[in-house]
Amino acid sequence: xxxxxxxxxxxxxxxxxxxxxxxxxxxxxxxxxxxxxxxxxxxxxxxxxxxxxxxxxxxxxxxxxxxxxxxxxxxxxxxxxxxxxxxxxxxxxxxxxxxxxxxxxxxxxxxxxxxxxxxxxxxxxxxxxxxxxxxxxxxxxxxxxxxxxxxxxxxxxxxxxxxxxxxxxxxxxxxxxxxxxxxxxxxxxxxxxxxxxxxxxxxxxxxxxxxxxxxxxxxxxxxxxxxxxxxxxxxxxxxxxxxxxxxxxxxxxxxxxxxxxxxxxxxxxxxxxxxxxxxxxxxxxxxxxxxxxxxxxxxxxxxxxxxxxxxxxxxxxxxxxxxxxxxxxxxxxxxxxxxxxxxxxxxxxxxxxxxxxxxxxxxxxxxxxxxx
Numbered sequence: 001x002x003x004x005x006x007x008x009x010x011x012x013x014x015x016x017x018x019x020x021x022x023x024x025x026x027x028x029x030x031x032x033x034x035x036x037x038x039x040x041x042x043x044x045x046x047x048x049x050x051x052x053x054x055x056x057x058x059x060x061x062x063x064x065x066x067x068x069x070x071x072x073x074x075x076x077x078x079x080x081x082x083x084x085x086x087x088x089x090x091x092x093x094x095x096x097x098x099x100x101x102x103x104x105x106x107x108x109x110x111x112x113x114x115x116x117x118x119x120x121x122x123x124x125x126x127x128x129x130x131x132x133x134x135x136x137x138x139x140x141x142x143x144x145x146x147x148x149x150x151x152x153x154x155x156x157x158x159x160x161x162x163x164x165x166x167x168x169x170x171x172x173x174x175x176x177x178x179x180x181x182x183x184x185x186x187x188x189x190x191x192x193x194x195x196x197x198x199x200x201x202x203x204x205x206x207x208x209x210x211x212x213x214x215x216x217x218x219x220x221x222x223x224x225x226x227x228x229x230x231x232x233x234x235x236x237x238x239x240x241x242x243x244x245x246x247x248x249x250x251x252x253x254x255x256x257x258x259x260x261x262x263x264x265x266x267x268x269x270x271x272x273x274x275x276x277x278x279x280x281x282x283x284x285x286x287x288x289x290x291x292x293x294x295x296x297x298x299x300x301x302x303x304x305x306x307x308x309x310x311x312x313x314x315x316x317x318x319x320x321x322x323x324x325x326x327x328x329x330x331x332x333x334x335x336x337x338x339x340x341x342x343x344x345x346x347x348x349x350x351x352x353x354x355x356x357x358x359x360x361x362x363x364x365x366x367x368x369x370x371x372x
Contacts, residue, residue: 012081013078013290013294014293014294014299014306015286016286016309017306017309017310018289018299018302019074019305019309020074020308020309021302021305021307021312022308022309023074023309023312024308024309024312024315026064027067028315028319028353028356029353030349030353031053032352033346033349034046034049034050034052036345036346036349037049037050038050039342040343040345040346052064055267055268056267059264059265060264060266061267061274065267066282068131069217069220069267069270069278069282070281070282070285072134072138072139072220072221073221073223073278073279073286074224074282074286075135075139075221075224076139076142076225076226076228077225077227078224078228079142079143079224079225080225080228080229080231080233081228083096083099083100083143083146083147084146084228084229084232084233087147093148096147097144100139100140100147103136103139103140104139104141104143106136106372107132107133107135107136107372108130108132108133108136110136110313110317111130111133111134111135111136112126112128112130114130114131114317114320115127115129117320123198123199124199124200125199126198126199127200127201128198128199129193129197129201129202129207129209130209131209132313132316133209134209134217137218138217138218138220138221139221141218142221142222142224142225143221143225145157145218146225151226151229154222154225154229155226157218157222158219158223158226161218161219161222162216162219162272162275162276163272164215165215165272166263168189168215169182169187169189169269170262170263172188173187173188174191175191182266184205184206187269188212189210189212189213190205190212190269192211193207193210194206196211197211208267208268213268213270214270216270219275219279220270220275220278220279223252223282223283224282227248227283227286230244231245231290238290238291238295239291239295241290242288242295243287245284245286245290246284246287248280248283249279249281249282249283249284252276252280252283253276253277253281255276256277257273259272259273260277265277304357307357307360307364308360310364311363311364311370313370313372314360314363314369314370315356315360318359324356325352327355328352328355331355332348332355335347335351336348336351
């Protein structure tokens with residue numbers, strides 16, 4: 001039987017690695033379970049679940065919209081354990097500043113490589129915005145705020161970024177559209193991106209990882225940092241910390257739903273209401289994982305996800321350089337032939353994930369981790 005943890009403020013958060021792994025699980029192919037079941041069965045039940053693993057076209061929220069901000073939130077939670085520890089040791093702030101800038105810009109470069117591979121394209125065909133780029137920029141600015149402000153300042157920055165972004169979009173619009181227009185073509189953020197970004201945007205007139213909508217994404221990172229402050233620096237008992245996180249998550253969800261009435265929840269624009277909704281859900285997930293894994297000490301069940309979470313950037317980038325479908329068919333085509341149609345499509349998802357996890361497990365055992 002697992003023994004309750006004596007969680008000290010400086011203790012490593014095993015729950016953070018596990019939650020990061022669960023987050024990446026859906027990105028590397030886990031969502032295909034629901035898509036394949038929906039296709040095979042034609043069941044409305046599986047169809048509804050499958051829809052939750054696709055993004056809404058514009059306004060609204062599906063479960064799949066949580067994956068991206070959850071990763072950024074987790075990066076923020078880790079900040080007091082990494083940068084915070086260095087500050088306590090007396091490391092010069094300017095040295096830490098350049099470290100986080102280097103990490104942020106490295107992720108931007110990796111994002112450009114992910115989008116365009118290691119190929120030469122005309123500038124007009126290059127997409128500069130990316131998932132990793134947004135994580136890099138939001139992480140970088142959130143960490144700069146952390147380095148140079150106390151917790152009260154971080155809260156003020158969070159509120160200022162969310163309210164400021166709301167006002168920016170509420171009182172402006174693209175030329176020819178009414179003030180406060182929030183359509184894909186008419187909103188002010190997309191208009192600015194179209195006007196200043198080189199290359200091409202993902203949706204031609206809009207990019208879901210655009211430059212302007214990175215402003216509120218910094219708030220997502222700050223929500224993670226404030227959560228990390230609670231977990232690492234609070235004198236409260238670990239179980240009480242978990243309750244505080246859960247309560248904060250519920251409050252954040254409530255504020256998001258209220259704000260949604262005037263500033264719709266929209267991942268494409270990373271609206272302030274979306275930040276609070278995704279942040280609230282992230283808090284609830286982390287509270288649950290923290291309580292089960294770090295407080296009660298039940299860690300073995302999460303090992304599968306921990307292996308994924310320890311090499312999240314590597315497995316994300318691998319899809320651009322490794323033909324995972326080819327590898328899966330090479331190892332398991334015989335099994336898929338035995339299963340036969342239509343269920344071989346469902347079994348193929350297990351095989352696909354098994355091949356990826358096997359590589360990650362090998363790297364885990366060899367202690368090989370891609371650090372940025």
